[in-house]
Amino acid sequence: MSKSRSTPSRWKQLQSDVIHCSRCPRLIDHCKTVAREKRRAYENENYWGKPVPNFGSPRVGLLIVGLAPGAHGANRTGRMFTGDRSGDWLYRAMQRTGFANQQQSTNLQDGLKLINCAITNICRCAPPQNKPSPAELKNCSPYFAETLELCDPTVLLALGGLAWNATLRELIQIGWFDRTPRRPKFGxxxxxxxxxxxxxxxxxxxxxxxxxxxxxxxxxxxxxxxxAVKLINQNRSETE
Ligand code: SF4
Structure with a gap:
């Protein structure tokens, strides 16, 4: 992707590239199978059934990094953490701390907006048993690197150990974190x-x-x- 283009235009291109990606045949196949077979509770819905793009816009204070779309959550609705219980928990906390305008997150038309925040996943396709392979994570990592550069966040919030490790790997790659003898442990x-x-x-x-x-x-x-709010505010006051 050309770096001479503006950030909004690169973001738009990134989102489109993700949606049309087919680098991992096993995952693309799984997304489609889940979309075809559906869960009974959603049998009358049209599943998204393809890679899920980032949620939010570039240049934010906080970037949340998850693992992968839920088979009947984001893989159904087409938006990160939307339509499942994980999302209920996440957006409730985000609304309470000013990162979202509402707690409700059910579908693309529910009016949810993020504030100074974006959400990404280290794997953008729903994997079987929620376990992407190392090769699939590697395939998806250029999208993550591009997301980091375009979001340019003050705070990254990794949800779970896999997202933590993948984020640290990427941060070392792009020079935002120096390799240390012992990699910081997730907790x-x-x-x-x-x-x-x-x-x-x-x-x-x-x-x-x-x-x-x-x-x-x-x-x-x-x-x-x-x-996260504290660290973003601290960074803002130091750079003003
Ligand atoms: S996991 Fe990432 S790299 Fe693999 S097909 Fe989905 S979007 Fe493409």
């Missing part, structure tokens, strides 16, 4: 200072596995987002 509430006054935060993924078991609670998730 809920972890904070890693990056180059140029940026930060990486970690949170447990708001999957049902974590929220049903009480491993992740609403106050825990709210605290991570409040920390």
């Amino acid at each position: 809920h509430g972890e904070k890693v200072p990056l180059n140029n006054n940026r930060f990486l935060l970690g949170s447990y993924h708001p999957s049902q596995q974590n929220t049903f078991t009480g491993k992740l609670t609403n106050p825990m998730l709210n605290r991570v987002f409040k920390n």
Whole structure:
């Protein structure tokens, strides 16, 4: 993609490239199969059934990094964290901390807007068993690198250990984080200072596995987002 183009035009191109991508035949096939077979509760809906682009716009304070679209969530609705319980948890915390205009996230026409924030995934197609292969993650990483450059966030919030590790790998590649003898370990509430006054935060993924078991609670998730607000404001006051 040409770097001489404007940021909004590169963002538009990136979104289109993702939607039309077919680099991972296994994942494209799975997305289509899920869309064809459907879950009974959604049998009258038209599933999206293809790669899911980023949600939000470029140049933001916060970039949230998830793992992959849910088979009957984003792979059905076509928007990150939309139409499943993970999204309910995520957008509730985001609305409470000023990163979203509402908590409701059901479909592309529900009026949800992000504020100074964008959401991406390290894998943009719903994978079987929610497990993309290392080769599939590698295929998708150029989209992640481009997203990072275009979003230019102060804070990156990785949801879960896989997103954390993939984000650190990419940050080293693009020079936002210097390779250290021991890579920072993932944990809920972890904070890693990056180059140029940026930060990486970690949170447990708001999957049902974590929220049903009480491993992740609403106050825990709210605290991570409040920390993101603090770091963005701090960065703003230092650069003014
Ligand atoms: S996972 Fe990424 S690279 Fe693979 S087909 Fe989907 S969008 Fe393309």
